[in-house]
Amino acid sequence: MLGRDARGTATIGGSSVETILASAGCGTPAYLYDIDGIRVAAQALEQSFGSAPHLIAYAAKANSAGPILESLFSEGCGADVVSGSELGLVLEAGLSPDKIVFSGVAKRDDEIDRALGAGPSGICAIQAESVEEIVRVAARARTVGRVGRISIRINPGIQIDTHAHVATGHDEAKFGVARGDLGEAYAAVDAARELRLVGLSSHIGSTQTTTEPYIAAARVLFDIVKAREAARGGLDFVDAGGGFGIDYGQGCKVAPGDFVRALLAAQRAAGLSHRLIIEPGRSLVGPFGVLVAGVIQSKVSRATDRRWLMIDAGMNDLIRPALYQARHLCESSDDFGIHELPTDPLPEHVVIRDTGAYGFTMASHYNGRCLPPEIFVSRGRIASLSQRGSEIAWIESRLRM
Ligand SMILES: Cc1ncc(COP(=O)(O)O)c(C=O)c1O
Numbered sequence: 001m002l003g004r005d006a007r008g009t010a011t012i013g014g015s016s017v018e019t020i021l022a023s024a025g026c027g028t029p030a031y032l033y034d035i036d037g038i039r040v041a042a043q044a045l046e047q048s049f050g051s052a053p054h055l056i057a058y059a060a061k062a063n064s065a066g067p068i069l070e071s072l073f074s075e076g077c078g079a080d081v082v083s084g085s086e087l088g089l090v091l092e093a094g095l096s097p098d099k100i101v102f103s104g105v106a107k108r109d110d111e112i113d114r115a116l117g118a119g120p121s122g123i124c125a126i127q128a129e130s131v132e133e134i135v136r137v138a139a140r141a142r143t144v145g146r147v148g149r150i151s152i153r154i155n156p157g158i159q160i161d162t163h164a165h166v167a168t169g170h171d172e173a174k175f176g177v178a179r180g181d182l183g184e185a186y187a188a189v190d191a192a193r194e195l196r197l198v199g200l201s202s203h204i205g206s207t208q209t210t211t212e213p214y215i216a217a218a219r220v221l222f223d224i225v226k227a228r229e230a231a232r233g234g235l236d237f238v239d240a241g242g243g244f245g246i247d248y249g250q251g252c253k254v255a256p257g258d259f260v261r262a263l264l265a266a267q268r269a270a271g272l273s274h275r276l277i278i279e280p281g282r283s284l285v286g287p288f289g290v291l292v293a294g295v296i297q298s299k300v301s302r303a304t305d306r307r308w309l310m311i312d313a314g315m316n317d318l319i320r321p322a323l324y325q326a327r328h329l330c331e332s333s334d335d336f337g338i339h340e341l342p343t344d345p346l347p348e349h350v351v352i353r354d355t356g357a358y359g360f361t362m363a364s365h366y367n368g369r370c371l372p373p374e375i376f377v378s379r380g381r382i383a384s385l386s387q388r389g390s391e392i393a394w395i396e397s398r399l400r401m
Helices: 017-024 035-048 066-074 084-092 109-117 131-144 179-191 212-231 256-269 282-288 320-324 391-399
Strands: 002-004 010-012 030-034 054-059 078-081 100-102 125-128 148-155 195-201 237-239 275-278 289-301 306-311 349-352 374-378 381-385
Touching (some): 010 017, 017 030, 017 289, 017 349, 017 374, 017 381, 030 282, 035 066, 035 282, 035 374, 066 084, 078 084, 084 100, 084 109, 100 109, 109 125, 109 131, 125 131, 125 195, 131 148, 131 179, 148 179, 148 212, 148 237, 179 195, 195 212, 212 237, 212 256
Parallel strands (some): 054 078, 054 275, 100 125, 125 148, 195 237, 237 275
Antiparallel strands (some): 002 010, 030 289, 374 381
16 A cells, blocks of 8 residues: 655555665656555445445546556456547456446547447447437447447536536536437437447546535436436436546545445435446546656756756656646655755655556657656565656657658
């Protein structure tokens, strides 16, 4: 588990981050993950459902590293994917197609074909986000000769208090089918012999630190489910989405299991008992990763009395602070924020906490930097690791066109 030793140094499974880095021999910057912590988080979330039928469809976009996928899948999780490549990845990792839902507003035909063609009868559901998409999935299902299982992602019209880029459930968002367009969406599914409407879903956005908006959206969803069941029947599941927040240093009082318990209560109150799907990403991996950067030098402006600590990680390694104005707790810290750090002597490393989600998966070659290595730690030991990206390969990719 991630912790701190008596000197305040970050530890994983009882071993200091510096010891782990030294035995990995890969230098900095590097991502380190606590695989045991991820497993325990998945187990706790599984248990929060009690005996209720459910699927935790882990949003693979949060962190798609093989050891993490394997750990989550072996704890019973499925996956929520948003591209043909993510679909290929989770299938290759051994996940059964019936544990996969496919989200995203702009799926290409070849991606839809992969979803329809996976395993003996396709994936659990293609989550359609528009009437136009339903019509396209029907056409692809006809072409490939398969029945397409569709879930309609509904836009519940719920605004959440988060960064505008990660709020997806309000009326102006491009995501999901507006409630007013649902009749047309149902008509499109029901008219297509090669489609089956198996579920209804919503996802109102990320970093929710209270359960109220999630449950408000779920209530809207449950009402819509009831109306559809009364009219036509046939739904297998209700998918309430992900977005559970974590404590980035500013506090988060609710655990992922609290969202599930509140969801189960709202479902009971609605008199429904469908299999529930949730799509957590960040909450399963975010708290269990750190980005370790090496300190290069300090910079002091005597004129303005400003101080900076220059480190070898940049926005190419972790873009969240630049993109979402996100704050991460830095231990000893482009601009990762304002932190109290020792200056005399300068620390050797800076540990940027809670970077297990949307860290590496959003990393890039910006500024000609290589992708950082990832180190997977279990019981304080390195279970596996990846290599740092290659400068030669990057130069080749830019010049040989
Ligand atoms: C459709 C959908 N489901 C689930 C998630 C996961 O959200 P989080 O990582 O905040 O739980 C996202 C994130 O963008 C998403 O777009």
